[in-house]
Amino acid sequence: MKRIxxxxxxxxxxxxxxxxxxxxLRVVSSLQDFASIAQSIGSDRVETLALAKGYQDxxxxxxxxxxxxxxxxxxxxxxxxxxxxxxxxxxxxxxxxNDKIHPGNPGYLDGSVGCDIxxxxxxxxxxxxxxxxxxxxxxxxxxxxxxxxxxRSIAARLSQLDAAGSATYQKNLAAFEARLTQKEAEWRAKMxxxxxxxxxxxxxxxxxxxxxxxxxIVGHVxxxxxxxxxxxxxxxxxxxIQAQKVPVILVEPYFDRKTPDxxxxxxxxxxxTFYPSVGGTPAIxxxxxxxxxxxxxxxxxxxxxx
Amino acid sequence: xxxxVWTRAARNAAPVPxxxxxxxxxxLATLATPLAAQxxxxxxxxQTPDPVADLRAQxxxxxxxxxxxxxxLEERLTDLQTAQGQAPAPGPATAEATPPxxxxxxxEAPxxxxxxxxxxxxPATEPGPGAGGAxxxxxxxxxxxxxxxxxxxxxxxxxxxxxxxxxxxxxxxSELGIQAIVDPYARADFFISFGEHNVDVEExxxxxxxxxxxxxxxxxxxxxYFGKINTLHLHVLPWPDEPLPVVNLLGSDGWIGTGVxxxxxxxxxxxxxxxxxxxxxxxxxxxFEEQRRSDLAYNGHYRVFKDLTDAxxxxxxxxxATGPNGATPSSRTRLEGLDATYRWKxxxxxxxxxxxxxxxxxxxxxxxxxxxxxxIGWFAAGDYQLAKRWFVGARYETSDLARDASKRDTGExxxxxFWPSEFSQLRAELRxxxxxxxxxxxxxxxxxxxxxxxxxxxxxx
Numbered sequence: 001m002k003r004i005x006x007x008x009x010x011x012x013x014x015x016x017x018x019x020x021x022x023x024x025l026r027v028v029s030s031l032q033d034f035a036s037i038a039q040s041i042g043s044d045r046v047e048t049l050a051l052a053k054g055y056q057d058x059x060x061x062x063x064x065x066x067x068x069x070x071x072x073x074x075x076x077x078x079x080x081x082x083x084x085x086x087x088x089x090x091x092x093x094x095x096x097x098n099d100k101i102h103p104g105n106p107g108y109l110d111g112s113v114g115c116d117i118x119x120x121x122x123x124x125x126x127x128x129x130x131x132x133x134x135x136x137x138x139x140x141x142x143x144x145x146x147x148x149x150x151x152r153s154i155a156a157r158l159s160q161l162d163a164a165g166s167a168t169y170q171k172n173l174a175a176f177e178a179r180l181t182q183k184e185a186e187w188r189a190k191m192x193x194x195x196x197x198x199x200x201x202x203x204x205x206x207x208x209x210x211x212x213x214x215x216x217i218v219g220h221v222x223x224x225x226x227x228x229x230x231x232x233x234x235x236x237x238x239x240x241i242q243a244q245k246v247p248v249i250l251v252e253p254y255f256d257r258k259t260p261d262x263x264x265x266x267x268x269x270x271x272x273t274f275y276p277s278v279g280g281t282p283a284i285x286x287x288x289x290x291x292x293x294x295x296x297x298x299x300x301x302x303x304x305x306x
Numbered sequence: 307x308x309x310x311v312w313t314r315a316a317r318n319a320a321p322v323p324x325x326x327x328x329x330x331x332x333x334l335a336t337l338a339t340p341l342a343a344q345x346x347x348x349x350x351x352x353q354t355p356d357p358v359a360d361l362r363a364q365x366x367x368x369x370x371x372x373x374x375x376x377x378x379l380e381e382r383l384t385d386l387q388t389a390q391g392q393a394p395a396p397g398p399a400t401a402e403a404t405p406p407x408x409x410x411x412x413x414e415a416p417x418x419x420x421x422x423x424x425x426x427x428x429p430a431t432e433p434g435p436g437a438g439g440a441x442x443x444x445x446x447x448x449x450x451x452x453x454x455x456x457x458x459x460x461x462x463x464x465x466x467x468x469x470x471x472x473x474x475x476x477x478x479x480s481e482l483g484i485q486a487i488v489d490p491y492a493r494a495d496f497f498i499s500f501g502e503h504n505v506d507v508e509e510x511x512x513x514x515x516x517x518x519x520x521x522x523x524x525x526x527x528x529x530x531y532f533g534k535i536n537t538l539h540l541h542v543l544p545w546p547d548e549p550l551p552v553v554n555l556l557g558s559d560g561w562i563g564t565g566v567x568x569x570x571x572x573x574x575x576x577x578x579x580x581x582x583x584x585x586x587x588x589x590x591x592x593x594f595e596e597q598r599r600s601d602l603a604y605n606g607h608y609r610v611f612k613d614l615t616d617a618x619x620x621x622x623x624x625x626x627a628t629g630p631n632g633a634t635p636s637s638r639t640r641l642e643g644l645d646a647t648y649r650w651k652x653x654x655x656x657x658x659x660x661x662x663x664x665x666x667x668x669x670x671x672x673x674x675x676x677x678x679x680x681x682i683g684w685f686a687a688g689d690y691q692l693a694k695r696w697f698v699g700a701r702y703e704t705s706d707l708a709r710d711a712s713k714r715d716t717g718e719x720x721x722x723x724f725w726p727s728e729f730s731q732l733r734a735e736l737r738x739x740x741x742x743x744x745x746x747x748x749x750x751x752x753x754x755x756x757x758x759x760x761x762x763x764x765x766x767x
Binding site for chain 2: 053055056057060062063064065066068069072083086087088090091094097099102104127130131221224227228251254257
């Protein structure tokens with residue numbers, strides 16, 4: 001017995017040390033973008049994880065039980081909101097057994113709050129319009145200024161959940177914002193020569209990007225959101241591209257390039273894989289690299305055509 | 307171990323919503339008090355004589371003004387609501403995923419918050435008694451209406467089958483789903499299925515989502531967690547029909563029970579595992595028959611889910627159930643089940659290409675006067691996604707009859723499914739079934755059309 005006691009004490013001590021070392025806040029996000037921003041703000045006080053991969057269609061994520069486990073351990077859940085996650089997140093939250101991350105509790109953060117949300121329907125919407133989002137376009141983080149809003153929301157929420165780290169979060173936020181301001185100037189300078197360029201995109205994922213960098217989206221390869229390309233609509237797009245001299249077609253990495261490629265072959269437009277999220281390719285390691293990659297690809301494709 | 311830390315934290319957090327609820331109730335009470343105090347106030351006013359006539363006129367003017375504004379607000383609200391009622395996609399957990407009024411003050415706040423100030427503001431500023439009461443509450447109460455969806459399920463059948471004689475055309479088991487959050491601790495789900503002539507509560511239960519110890523409890527009527535297919539509603543099955551082991555060993559619509567279900571997360575490292583225990587009344591169509599109130603049916607399920615790679619995963623389940631079968635006062639049926647599902651879906655091309663392989667094996671041990679009937683049934687099926695909207699599938703099924711294990715039915719089927727959009731589905735199934743009781747082999751073509759309106763449910767997984 002006497003020999004066992006010290007061993008027990010040692011174990012308890014080890015265990016408590018273990019949990020102290022693991023006192024990091026666990027932040028789970030539906031998107032790698034928000035996980036990346038949360039990591040920048042939280043630095044070594046947080047542990048971040050994203051459910052959807054950056055190269056995956058964020059509308060169609062499977063509600064895998066392994067996500068239930070990750071959510072059950074989360075201190076903070078950051079969602080894009082606007083019903084982007086309607087197909088998989090609600091049942092996962094219900095099954096998480098984690099009251100902290102239920103909507104309405106501090107552990108649930110809707111990133112869209114305070115952001116510049118476009119395409120909020122002003123008239124009645126029906127599903128005749130395809131898979132429309134009745135609360136507005138959910139791909140809002142493609143405007144870096146919205147990224148700034150999200151970063152501020154995250155910093156505020158982390159400070160609320162972990163008051164001891166408040167100073168760190170504010171300092172990291174300031175650094176994030178400073179870097180964002182500097183990068184934005186660089187991105188805008190790169191994009192300035194192409195202001196007003198007419199573009200066609202596969203899905204309607206880019207209104208915020210287009211607004212931020214002054215592009216003009218004139219059409220989509222999808223006839224309606226969520227409806228795959230049809231021959232008649234493809235023909236219309238071909239005519240549109242020719243009539244309006246559209247230089248590029250932007251395609252998210254998770255869509256089939258067959259139709260865009262055939263449109264390109266008949267019009268001379270260039271198909272550019274455009275990444276909506278961090279992690280879209282291994283090179284896109286954070287929120288800044290996301291814009292670096294997309295903007296460089298855009299400039300490279302349009303340059304020769306102007 | 308560190309898992310316990312989380313659950314403990316969750317338990318500690320539980321009083322917070324309770325406190326919130328209390329504060330909310332108190333807030334309502336205080337808001338109601340001034341209302342009550344004000345309501346009688348205008349009453350003495352008219353009693354005072356002439357000098358107050360001016361005041362009264364002003365009051366009338368004010369009242370008219372406010373009524374106009376309220377009417378205006380009401381109109382805008384109904385506009386908003388109709389817009390929301392038709393399109394928005396609130397799924398099972400809608401109300402919580404995105405609180406209803408997106409443009410409302412703080413879309414993130416619990417739905418109660420935008421509603422409370424609004425409901426309170428109207429009567430508080432309303433001088434006339436009654437008018438405010440009529441407008442405010444009826445509008446705000448719509449915020450809390452459950453999300454509603456209807457799934458139509460039309461089946462046309464060709465070919466000949468004298469044993470299982472389905473009508474040539476039928477609108478069967480159309481499902482009405484009504485779902486909402488009850489309070490900070492629970493949500494409720496009702497699924498009411500309509501045949502052409504009858505209505506059934508297929509499921510109707512409350513789920514307690516804020517329990518300690520990684521528990522999740524359901525109370526009400528629900529599909530028993532026996533195997534995987536039995537838990538699924540008809541409209542999410544990969545076929546238009548239930549496979550033979552379910553039909554022969556669990557009952558023609560599967561096993562639906564009324565009682566209590568408790569599930570606990572039992573993670574092993576980073577692997578998801580979950581144990582479920584269900585206790586139901588000892589009554590289920592074709593399966594259990596209670597003789598007295600104490601005859602209960604029990605079901606236990608253990609599930610393991612493992613991500614093999616980012617693109618593939620394996621889902622395994624073990625089930626065991628027992629309940630009274632009514633053959634003799636003490637006879638019982640025991641059921642054992644094994645289910646396995648393998649999915650392959652490369653994430654980047656997830657909407658274009660996927661494979662699902664699934665199989666279930668059931669054994670039924672039924673006590674009856676002639677001796678124990680040991681019936682075995684199983685099916686194996688696969689589905690391959692060819693393109694964004696196209697799937698092909700095949701199924702083999704075989705099952706003994708629960709009441710006469712010497713008789714065995716078998717079947718083969720091939721399916722082709724087309725999804726015009728996420729909300730409608732066309733499916734054709736070529737099916738051959740051999741029925742042992744009648745020694746008939748039937749070749750049939752089943753054509754199914756399903757369509758969903760209303761709230762956007764979660765995608766089945």
